[in-house]
Amino acid sequence: AQSVTQLDSQVPVFEEAPVELRCNYSSSVSVYLFWYVQYPNQGLQLLLKYLSGSTLVESINGFEAEFNKSQTSFHLRKPSVHISDTAEYFCAVTALRGYQKVTFGTGTKLQVIP
Amino acid sequence: GAVVSQHPSRVICKSGTSVKIECRSLDFQATTMFWYRQFPKQSLMLMATSNEGSKATYEQGVEKDKFLINHASLTLSTLTVTSAHPEDSSFYICSARLGSGYEQYFGPGTRLTVT
Numbered sequence: 317a318q319s320v321t322q323l324d325s326q327v328p329v330f331e332e333a334p335v336e337l338r339c340n341y342s343s344s345v346s347v348y349l350f351w352y353v354q355y356p357n358q359g360l361q362l363l364l365k366y367l368s369g370s371t372l373v374e375s376i377n378g379f380e381a382e383f384n385k386s387q388t389s390f391h392l393r394k395p396s397v398h399i400s401d402t403a404e405y406f407c408a409v410t411a412l413r414g415y416q417k418v419t420f421g422t423g424t425k426l427q428v429i430p
Numbered sequence: 431g432a433v434v435s436q437h438p439s440r441v442i443c444k445s446g447t448s449v450k451i452e453c454r455s456l457d458f459q460a461t462t463m464f465w466y467r468q469f470p471k472q473s474l475m476l477m478a479t480s481n482e483g484s485k486a487t488y489e490q491g492v493e494k495d496k497f498l499i500n501h502a503s504l505t506l507s508t509l510t511v512t513s514a515h516p517e518d519s520s521f522y523i524c525s526a527r528l529g530s531g532y533e534q535y536f537g538p539g540t541r542l543t544v545t
Contacts, residue, residue, distance in 0.1 A: 325471075348532050359436075359523050359536040360474070367532070406473060410532055418464075418534060420473045 318343040318409045320421035328427045329397055337392040337424045339381075339407030349390040350408040350418075351381055360406065366390060377401075402428045433457055434526050436537035443514055443544055451509045451540045453524030459504035460526035464534060465497075468521040480507045514544040 321340045329335045341347065348367050352360040364375040371383040381392045390407060407421040433456040443449045453463055461482050466474040478499050480486045486499035496518075498510040507526075511518055521541050525534035 352536075357521075357539070357541065359434075359538040360525075361536070362533070365533070412532075417476060417479070422473045423471075425471075 318419045320407050320409055320419055322407055322421035322424050324424050326425045330429050331399055332396045334395050335397050337405050339390045341388050341409045346412045347409040351392050352406045354404040397428050399428050432535040434535045434537040436540050440541045445515055445544055446513055448510055448512045451522055453507045453537050455505045455526040458528050462527040463507040464525045465509050466523045516544045519544045
């Protein structure tokens, strides 16, 4: 079984400031890791994913996340946020093999302040 | 590519009635679809996994007679909330998986309000 912890339920940050959204996971098997973004009253959109290879993965809109196996973390970062980044962000994991059920964290609401 | 739609986007129904939510994969065939429920300010909770042509697998604590899932084709799964009650009010989200891959594609969600 896997679990995901997102310690910060809300993160307020000023526009153009950097941000880090934290994600830690636990699993007895190797996992894939994901970050999803959810805008109000919408479904989830995949932001980025780590499957294998380089531990630093990037999205097209400037977000990046780094897989740290020793710390079992997959923190999401952006050097300069925009108002349009205001949304809920969910970290998720799924086992490499087997049932492949996706386990989500509780989400972090990013509030970008003008 | 990999677009998933849900219908309706919002529905209001009276207590005791049933409501059906459709989930469609528009440009791919989904052998597996998932149904999630999301309470306000909380994460997604997996309700059931639906495989085309077979019975859905429900997560522990989810009443299968209340939440009927039908995956009749490779592009359509339906969730029927039977005898709905106000506590069933929630945001229901489906996702679809392409083949045996790891990635799920999510629908936009359905907001159910039971009065």
